[in-house]
Amino acid sequence: MKKIVILTLFKNMFDEFLNTNAIKKAIELNKISIDLVDIRDFTKDKHKRVDFPPYGGGTGMIISCEPLSLAIDYSFSNLLDNDKENTKVIYMSPRGKLLNYNLSKEISDDGYNYVIICGHYEGIDERVIEEYNIIEISIGDYVLTGGELACLVLLDSVIRLMPGVLSEGALDEESHTNKLLEYPQYTKPSVFRGKKVPEILLSGNHQKINEYRKLESIRITKKYRPEMLKDDK
Numbered sequence: 137m138k139k140i141v142i143l144t145l146f147k148n149m150f151d152e153f154l155n156t157n158a159i160k161k162a163i164e165l166n167k168i169s170i171d172l173v174d175i176r177d178f179t180k181d182k183h184k185r186v187d188f189p190p191y192g193g194g195t196g197m198i199i200s201c202e203p204l205s206l207a208i209d210y211s212f213s214n215l216l217d218n219d220k221e222n223t224k225v226i227y228m229s230p231r232g233k234l235l236n237y238n239l240s241k242e243i244s245d246d247g248y249n250y251v252i253i254c255g256h257y258e259g260i261d262e263r264v265i266e267e268y269n270i271i272e273i274s275i276g277d278y279v280l281t282g283g284e285l286a287c288l289v290l291l292d293s294v295i296r297l298m299p300g301v302l303s304e305g306a307l308d309e310e311s312h313t314n315k316l317l318e319y320p321q322y323t324k325p326s327v328f329r330g331k332k333v334p335e336i337l338l339s340g341n342h343q344k345i346n347e348y349r350k351l352e353s354i355r356i357t358k359k360y361r362p363e364m365l366k367d368d369k
């Protein structure tokens with residue numbers, strides 16, 4: 137089982153997510169456990185503050201070393217059996233490695249447990265990043281107000297790839313799995329405002345349908361993400 141511990145100042149941002157079918161299934165199948173830890177519970181500041189102005193001046197606030205390191209230490213000692221060998225620490229950060237299908241797949245399969253830090257304000261003290269050998273992951277070249285949404289994106293993309301979480305075959309044909317985008321999909325009714333579903337999809341000839349879908353995948357990839365066809369990665 138992959139153990140995930142999320143360090144956040146906004147635990148309730150994860151409530152809906154933890155209640156979705158795919159995540160409940162992954163937990164039920166013992167594929168993952170998810171624990172939420174409130175960074176604020178570890179501050180020794182009498183006003184419960186976790187963020188302070190940056191040394192050297194500048195705008196915004198920085199989450200300080202103490203509550204964050206205590207929250208990480210607590211996660212190791214109370215939730216991860218002090219299993220430091222098999223645990224990696226991630227910080228969701230706009231300067232991190234860009235998340236893509238391959239990285240999600242790697243995290244999904246790698247057998248490691250993860251502590252995931254969701255920062256807020258202008259970031260976290262750099263010394264924590266060094267101290268825990270933290271891996272930084274970004275979900276795109278833009279800046280969010282906090283790491284929670286990014287963490288949700290990461291978790292969703294990782295957990296849905298775990299065997300048994302989605303129905304069988306669901307991953308086979310989807311975008312990025314085969315280095316192509318997915319072909320267009322249609323459902324009832326067969327005619328919508330005069331637009332008909334492509335005839336071949338109603339033919340029942342599965343070989344022909346597969347050939348058609350493959351060509352459509354190539355057409356769609358060419359149209360939306362032509363660089364994927366050149367990419368040899």
Ligand code: ADE
Pocket residue numbers: 228229230273274275276277278279280281282283286
């Ligand atoms: N936190 C703020 N912006 C982010 C981004 N783009 N990716 C991951 N974490 C972030």
